[in-house]
Amino acid sequence: MSELNLILLGPPGAGKGTQAERLTQDFPLAYIATGDMLRQAVAEGTELGLKAKQFMDAGDLVPDEVIIGVALERVEADDARDGFLLDGFPRTIAQAEALEQEMEQLGRGITAVLLIDVPDEEIVRRVSGRRVSRSGRVYHVDFDPPKHEGRCDIDGSPLTQRDDDRPEVVRARLAKYHDVTAPLVRYYEDRGLLRRFDGTRTPTEVHDHIRATVATLRLEDSL
Ligand code: AMP
Numbered sequence: 458m459s460e461l462n463l464i465l466l467g468p469p470g471a472g473k474g475t476q477a478e479r480l481t482q483d484f485p486l487a488y489i490a491t492g493d494m495l496r497q498a499v500a501e502g503t504e505l506g507l508k509a510k511q512f513m514d515a516g517d518l519v520p521d522e523v524i525i526g527v528a529l530e531r532v533e534a535d536d537a538r539d540g541f542l543l544d545g546f547p548r549t550i551a552q553a554e555a556l557e558q559e560m561e562q563l564g565r566g567i568t569a570v571l572l573i574d575v576p577d578e579e580i581v582r583r584v585s586g587r588r589v590s591r592s593g594r595v596y597h598v599d600f601d602p603p604k605h606e607g608r609c610d611i612d613g614s615p616l617t618q619r620d621d622d623r624p625e626v627v628r629a630r631l632a633k634y635h636d637v638t639a640p641l642v643r644y645y646e647d648r649g650l651l652r653r654f655d656g657t658r659t660p661t662e663v664h665d666h667i668r669a670t671v672a673t674l675r676l677e678d679s680l
Contacts, residue, residue, distance in 0.1 A: 459678045460540040461486060461671065462565060464547070466641060467573035468634045469627065470584035471656045472663060474595070476573065477544045479664045484671060487537035490544040491528050495519060496619075514620050516629030518548055518637065525555045532559065540568075548638045553645075569674055570645040571667055575656035577631055585624045588616035 461484060465473040474490070481488045495513060498506035505527060509519045518524075528546045531537065547553040560566055575583075586598040590609030596602060596616060603610050621630065645651040654666050 460538070460565065460568075461675055461678070462541055462560070462568050463671065464543045464567060464570045464645075465545075465573065466570050466638075466645070467656060468575060468577070468580050468638075469630045470580040470587070471573040471575045472660060473544050473573060475660050476571075476664055476667060477542055479660075480542060480667065480671065483668050484540070484675070486540045486542040487534070488542050488544065489528070489531050489537065489546070491524060491546040491548075492544070494527065494531070495524075514626075516621055516626040516633065518633055521549055521551045521555075525552055528552070529555065529559050532556070533563070547641060550637075550640055550644060553641055567645075567648075567650055568678065569652050569671070570641075570650045571670070572642060572645075572651055572653045573656035573663065574653060579657060580631060581624060581627055584622050584627045587622050588618055590614045590616055 463480075463486065465477060467473055477488055477490065480486065495505070495509045499510045499513065500506070505523070508523050512519045524546065528543075532541060532543070543556075547556050557567070583597070583600075586600070588596045588598060588603075588607075590596070590612065591614040592609065592612055594609055594611055596609075603616065607616050608614070609616060620626065642651060652670050654663055654670075656663060658666075
């Protein structure tokens with residue numbers, strides 16, 4: 458069976474992380490989330506973290522020359538050899554071109570790009586209500602509240618809002634998405650790789666649709 462190399466595309470707050478969690482249970486995919494990698498680097502105070510923090514806090518993208526090397530190194534790692542799921546990368550045409558070149562050199566290819574579509578107003582509502590616990594469990598003040606307000610159900614740690622989930626930062630991230638990331642929709646459409654999903658449906662419905670699509674792709678690939 459050939460490998461599945463997938464990209465999740467969509468605005469911040471479209472539910473990419475939730476879908477990724479489910480998809481990696483359905484299929485043997487290495488999960489590569491550049492946002493998570495960067496947040497970890499910031500928390501650990503590494504050189505990468507120091508370079509990235511100011512951009513992230515402002516809702517800006519980290520420069521291509523900082524992120525491309527880090528992401529591609531991860532794609533080449535052993536655990537991603539049988540397939541990967543990229544979340545949050547590529548986010549610019551330059552990143553997409555770098556990935557395409559790298560895949561060609563490795564004799565591999567992208568299987569499909571899964572676009573989760575959600576309108577802006579819905580994104581602002583969703584993201585500004587998002588809260589995270591120390592262990593990384595994600596809640597939403599309206600849609601998925603903890604049992605006790607402000608405390609994690611699992612470890613009781615106080616819930617906090619990610620700096621980049623504040624409403625003014627969310628709006629900046631959305632503007633950035635439309636400016637520099639949305640052109641990737643056309644880029645991948647032109648290559649016949651784009652698959653669209655309605656991200657306003659429930660997480661389970663979105664997951665069912667994506668899983669069915671990926672299962673078909675895998676079948677077609679193995680024929
Ligand atoms: P995310 O969790 O994917 O929304 O990413 C959080 C933040 O990390 C973004 O707002 C960017 O500042 C930064 N980031 C993550 N992935 C990338 C990327 N591929 N290119 C540039 N910046 C990124």
